[in-house]
Amino acid sequence: MSVLxxxxxxxxxxxxxxxxxxxFDVRAGELVGILGPNGCGKTTLMRVMAGYLRPEAGVVSYxxxxxxxxxxxxxxxxxxxxxQRLTSPFEFSVxxxxxxxxxxxxxxxxxxxxxxxxxxxxxxxxxxxxxxxDRSIGELSGGELQRVMIARxxxxxxxxxxxxxxxxxxxxxxxxxxxxxxKNLSRDICVVTVIHDVNHxxxxxxxxxxxxxGTVAGCGDPTSVLSTPAIxxxxxxxxxxxxxxHLPQAQLAFSIPLPRHRERKSRILxxxxxxxxxxxxxxxxxxxxxxxxxxxxxxxxxxxVARALGCDTxxxxxxxxxxxxxxxxLQEWCRQSDAIAVAAMPVGEGNLANLEVACSMxxxxxxxxxxxxxxxxxxxxxGGRAEQLFAALEERSSVAATVDELLRRLVDLIGSGSxxx
Amino acid sequence: xxxxxxxxxxxxxxxxxGTSSVCIGESSIDCGTVLxxxxxxxxxxxxxxxxxxxTIVLLIRxxxxxxxxxVGAGLAASGAALQSLFRNPMADPFILGISxxxxxxxxxxxxxxxxxxxxxxxxPLAAFVCGTLTVLLVYELARVGSRVSTxxxxxxxxxxxxxxxxxxxxxxxxxxxxxxxxxxxxxxxLAGRTWAHVYMVLPFxxxxxxxFVAFARPLNALMFGEESAxxxxxxxxxxxxxxxxxxxxxxGAAVAVSGIIGFVGLIIPHIARLLVGPDHxxxxxxxxxxxAIFLIAADTVARTVIAPAELPIGVITALCGAPxxxxxxxWRGSEA
Numbered sequence: 142m143s144v145l146x147x148x149x150x151x152x153x154x155x156x157x158x159x160x161x162x163x164x165f166d167v168r169a170g171e172l173v174g175i176l177g178p179n180g181c182g183k184t185t186l187m188r189v190m191a192g193y194l195r196p197e198a199g200v201v202s203y204x205x206x207x208x209x210x211x212x213x214x215x216x217x218x219x220x221x222x223x224x225q226r227l228t229s230p231f232e233f234s235v236x237x238x239x240x241x242x243x244x245x246x247x248x249x250x251x252x253x254x255x256x257x258x259x260x261x262x263x264x265x266x267x268x269x270x271x272x273x274x275d276r277s278i279g280e281l282s283g284g285e286l287q288r289v290m291i292a293r294x295x296x297x298x299x300x301x302x303x304x305x306x307x308x309x310x311x312x313x314x315x316x317x318x319x320x321x322x323x324k325n326l327s328r329d330i331c332v333v334t335v336i337h338d339v340n341h342x343x344x345x346x347x348x349x350x351x352x353x354x355g356t357v358a359g360c361g362d363p364t365s366v367l368s369t370p371a372i373x374x375x376x377x378x379x380x381x382x383x384x385x386x387h388l389p390q391a392q393l394a395f396s397i398p399l400p401r402h403r404e405r406k407s408r409i410l411x412x413x414x415x416x417x418x419x420x421x422x423x424x425x426x427x428x429x430x431x432x433x434x435x436x437x438x439x440x441x442x443x444x445x446v447a448r449a450l451g452c453d454t455x456x457x458x459x460x461x462x463x464x465x466x467x468x469x470x471l472q473e474w475c476r477q478s479d480a481i482a483v484a485a486m487p488v489g490e491g492n493l494a495n496l497e498v499a500c501s502m503x504x505x506x507x508x509x510x511x512x513x514x515x516x517x518x519x520x521x522x523x524g525g526r527a528e529q530l531f532a533a534l535e536e537r538s539s540v541a542a543t544v545d546e547l548l549r550r551l552v553d554l555i556g557s558g559s560x561x562x
Numbered sequence: 563x564x565x566x567x568x569x570x571x572x573x574x575x576x577x578x579x580g581t582s583s584v585c586i587g588e589s590s591i592d593c594g595t596v597l598x599x600x601x602x603x604x605x606x607x608x609x610x611x612x613x614x615x616x617t618i619v620l621l622i623r624x625x626x627x628x629x630x631x632x633v634g635a636g637l638a639a640s641g642a643a644l645q646s647l648f649r650n651p652m653a654d655p656f657i658l659g660i661s662x663x664x665x666x667x668x669x670x671x672x673x674x675x676x677x678x679x680x681x682x683x684x685x686p687l688a689a690f691v692c693g694t695l696t697v698l699l700v701y702e703l704a705r706v707g708s709r710v711s712t713x714x715x716x717x718x719x720x721x722x723x724x725x726x727x728x729x730x731x732x733x734x735x736x737x738x739x740x741x742x743x744x745x746x747x748x749x750x751x752l753a754g755r756t757w758a759h760v761y762m763v764l765p766f767x768x769x770x771x772x773x774f775v776a777f778a779r780p781l782n783a784l785m786f787g788e789e790s791a792x793x794x795x796x797x798x799x800x801x802x803x804x805x806x807x808x809x810x811x812x813x814g815a816a817v818a819v820s821g822i823i824g825f826v827g828l829i830i831p832h833i834a835r836l837l838v839g840p841d842h843x844x845x846x847x848x849x850x851x852x853x854a855i856f857l858i859a860a861d862t863v864a865r866t867v868i869a870p871a872e873l874p875i876g877v878i879t880a881l882c883g884a885p886x887x888x889x890x891x892x893w894r895g896s897e898a
Contacts, residue, residue, distance in 0.1 A: 193792050217795025224793075229785045230651050231840035244783055245795035249776050297794070 143169040143204055143300045143331050145190070145220075150199035152182075152189055152355075159185045160355040162199070167301075167348075172327035174342040174363070175335045177352030178376055183335040184225070186352065187305050190333065191222045203301060217245035220301040221294035225309060227278065227286060235273045235281070235289050239265055242296025261296045268292035268322065284315030291322065302326060304334040308341065320345045339367055339380075340392045351375055364390060369449065373398070381449060399427035407555055408433065410474050411452075412495050413484035416442035421484050421511050424544040426450045430551075433474055436467045436495055443484075463494040471498045475506055479555045482547065483534060485512035487520050488527035496530045507554035508538035511547050565838045565848070572851040579855050580631065583862040584623045588869050591615050600624065625757045630861040631854035632760065633752075633816040634826055636767040638853025639774050639846055640809040640816075641827030642834065646785045646842065647805050648712050655813040655827035658719040658806070662726035663696025664689035664817040665748050669730050672744045673737045685747070686762065686818035693814040696726055701806065710802065712788075749874030750823035752861050763815040770812035771850055777801060778842035785840065825879040826853055829887045836890050856883065 146166035152159050159182045167173045175183050188194040190201050192208040201208040203219050211219070221242070242264065243257040253261075265271045270288040273281065278289060287307055294302055307323070308316040316338070323332050324345050336342050342349050343363045351359040351366050353375045359366035372380045372393070379398045382391040409425050411418050411434040418434065419442060425432045435455025437444035447454050455470055457463050475481055475498060483499045486492075502508060510531075517531035539554065541547035584596050595611050599619045602609060609616065640655035648657065656662075667688040670676070678684050700722045704714040730748075734741055774781075780801050783791040788798035813827070834849040860878040867873060 188789070191793060193789055212795075213792065213797050214795040217793065222793040224787075224790060227786060227790075228649075229787075229840075230649050231646070231785060231835060233785075233840055237839075237841060241782060241794065244779060247779065249779070 145301050145331055145333065146200075146202050147186075147190060148200045148202070150186070150189055150196045150201060152185060152194060152196045154185075158355060160189065160196070163352075163355070163357055164199075165350050165357060165360045167331045167333050169300075169331055170328060171331060171347045172324055172345060173331075173333045174346035174349045175333065175352060176337070176339065176342055176349055176367070177358075181352045182355040183352055184305055185355075187222070187303055187333075187335050191220060191303050192216055193222075214245045217297060219299060220303060221297040221299035223287075223290045223294050223302070223304040223307055225305045227290055229278070232277045232279050235270070235276050235278055236261065236265070238278050238289060239270075239292045239296050242293040245297060260298065261292075264292045264295035265289075267295050267326070269318075283310045284312070284318070287311065287315070287319055288322075291319075295326075299330060301331045301333070304332070306335050306337060308336065308338060316341065339372070339395075343367060343390045343392065344388060367393070382445075399424075405429040405431070405557070407431065407479040407551075408477065409480050409482055409551070410435070410478040411447075411482045411484070412471075412499050413443045414438065414441055414486045414492050414495065417486040418443045418482075418484035418511070419446045420544050421482055421547060422446050422450055422452065424548060425482065426452065428548055433478070435471045435474060436463050436492070438491070457491075460491060462491050465494075468494040468498055471495065472501065475499075475502050478506060480507040480509065480551055482551075483508060483510050483538075485510065485514065485517065485520060485531065487522060488530075489522040493523055493527060496527055496534075500530045500533055503533065503537045507551075508534065509547055509550045509554070510534045510538055510540045511542075511544075512540060513542050565844050568838055569848065569851070572848065572855065576631075576851055576855050576858075579858050579862075580627050583627045583630075583858050584619060586862055586866055587618070587623060588866075589615075589618065591619060595619075621756070625760050626752055626755055626861065627858055628760050629755050629763070629819060630752055630857045632763055632767045633820045633823065634830070634853035634855070634857025635771060635850040636763070636812040636816045636853075637823065637827040637857075638830035638834075638849040639771050640813045642831035642842070642846055642849045643774050643777075643781060643805050643809055644827075645831055646781050646840075647802060647809075648716060649785060649787065650716070651832065652828075653716075654824075655809060655816075656723075656822070656824070657716065658700045658810065659696045659723035659726060660693040660810060660813050661817060661822045661824075662723045662730065664693035664814065665822060666696075666726045666730045666733070667692025668747050668821075669733050669744050672747070673733055673739050682756075682758065683762070686759075690814045690818040693817055694810060696722060697806070697810040697814075709799065712802070746874060747821040750821035750876040750879075751864065751872060751874050752820055753865070753872050755819060759819045763819050766815035767812055770808045770815075771846075773804070773808045775843075775846050777804065778846055781805070781842040781846075782840075820875070822876065823857070823879060824876050825883050826857055829883045830856055833887060833890055 144166055148164050150163040151161050163186060175186060177183050189196050195209060240253060240261045243253055265274060268288045268291045270292050273285055273289060281289060307319050320341050323334060326332055346363050348361055349363040349366045350357060351371060358375050359371055369380050372378060378395045380393040380395050383394055384391045408431045411422055411432060414437060422432060422434060433453040434447040436457050437454055438457050438459050440459045444454060444456060455467060457467055481499060481502055488496050517528045521528040539550040541550050581593060581596060585591055585593050595615060596619055599611060599616055603620055637655050644653045644655060644657055645651055668685055671685055671688040678687060680687060700719045703718040704710050734744060780796040783794045783796045784798060784801060791798045830853045831849050834845050834852050838844045838848055860882060861875050864873045864875045864878045
């Protein structure tokens, strides 16, 4: 069985350590993605794995044979590399370029045999680039060029295929086509690719190696390696999981983190539902408050968001009526909070208890009603009771129409609540 | 084999140009006589020509044509290899400063009147040694540890060249000697060259060309960069050294016997590439043929156009080569 193992690899350019103690392995039938921010050493790692750069310490081995102990020709029959770019001052035809992949199999004065031509044709076919056969490589588009480069690598008949950002500079369709191609190839050979797109890694890779400053920050199943905290830690961005109805794996959406001015000690309880409290939850958490949310039905977007943001939540089964026990817990949580934020939400019999608890807190705890409208009739599915409760809240608590306003009202009500105080 | 037709055509042209060149001159000799003299020299037979004609053909024109062919072939092959090695279409055999180094050596010998006791070969020897030393210097300056980046090599080549050129200018300027000889040498020429010169460069240039062709496939891989070549199992570092050494020796040998003949090493590989594409397995042999044809033709023009005086051959190569190259470029451009 083919195994590519990277064991304790350390590499430096001059005195700058680029890779330190990188260890992982790749097995046959796997598509492995190497991810990490710019300058974290991905390309260097690829070059070390390919045997182009010699590590200062550690070993890269193919099927147990150390890469530096292999003759360059033998190595070239074992592994092929698709570089990020292809540059040549002179024009070559696609077919001649692909045929060049047979170099490690041919002697100095030996001409290509029919077998070599067959393999080159097959490689073009595998890479779905047959139609480019007679074109000149200088006139290909980015996607076409990538296919042709992959075809040359395949003409080497490698057991291991290494690629450096094969989807860079490609449009979305070509990106997906290349990723599908790699996925198909990985059934027969080991495929390792440096990749920038986290969602491609999640959708296509069997395993991912997450690099950070030249060290392995995570290695394994993409969904668990590319967790929200890991992405925040390594890339410095917030990520949010979205389920595509057709794709098996959730995709991630990214945002630059909101500035966290200070840690606040104040606790805010958010009452919402039906997806109406998402923005409130997001803003409060990022403003540094300790946020809890309840009572949310399973399957509610607000609950997904609260969980993704790491908030404590009170939950109820889908579409159930919130029972008295849950209502009491909510009341208890309300009392433990410094303020309550209520999102104007559609209210039916199932979640009427939420609104009742909120109203029972009027005068007891500072409340801010987050509402973009003043007519609550549309939200009322209880025959008038909810509308009355909303009206009471609107009259006797603060109202905010925007998230920024909500944050200002809270500061007005409970002070800045910063940790330094 | 692909491009077999182009090859056959070029070999035919080479034969024709070579023979015509022997025929043409101050005293023109008809083609049949020339062929008979040559056949006679190899196989023996009854002469029907004058002894003067035989002397002109065998001792003056044939060696000169052969030498022009060898020098043209060597320069063109070196140019083709170096263009790919440096991945730079502007590269030529003189890119590592060999021309200016050799010129300095030649100028030093001619102006100082120093003799190594080799008579006719003092000048070629000095040129060859100085040219080779210059390349070594360029290489050493560009070397960092065991690696040499082609980029630094190119730059140190330019710097060292400029320095050598300045030294030569200084020598010329401060010298009280007649400079005609030095300048004529620097412009390149094959006047008065003999069989001895042919024997002197034949082993270097033929071995060099053979080695270039032997490395044709790795050279193809190298065209896409050292990293890319490495991934195809080509030992780029080693290949680079081999190519540098071989092209320096070939160019050095050519410069030693003919002076600095520009343009051939730069343009012939491009013309060959326009004809058959960049595959070195075809390109190198083709450049060899085309280089030989071109230089034989240019030399013939150089020695006939203002006879009995001679033009420097470098003047002819640029004068004829440049318009032809431009024509080819335009022709290919309009085709695409």
